[in-house]
Amino acid sequence: MGFASLMKELDIPEGQVLKPLVGNLGVEAGQVTVLAAAFAATFWLIKKPKAWHIVREIASAMIGAVGIYWTVERIWG
Numbered sequence: 262m263g264f265a266s267l268m269k270e271l272d273i274p275e276g277q278v279l280k281p282l283v284g285n286l287g288v289e290a291g292q293v294t295v296l297a298a299a300f301a302a303t304f305w306l307i308k309k310p311k312a313w314h315i316v317r318e319i320a321s322a323m324i325g326a327v328g329i330y331w332t333v334e335r336i337w338g
Contacts, residue, residue, distance in 0.1 A: 306313045 306316055
């Protein structure tokens with residue numbers, strides 16, 4: 262949703278969508294890097310059951326809090 266909203270706000274002329282998409286390749290590469298690091302950390306933590314349980318609880322709470330924040334911001338912001 263965020264990416265589609267950003268593309269609408271850029272006021273891109275019709276037929277010129279490819280240039281802004283290519284310009285965002287650095288952002289996309291950064292996101293892929295963060296995801297790869299998260300997957301690596303997840304697989305490492307799975308091998309440690311006690312640590313995995315604690316991290317899972319904290320991560321779930323953080324994800325839920327961010328989701329609620331974004332929902333409230335989009336509805337009333």
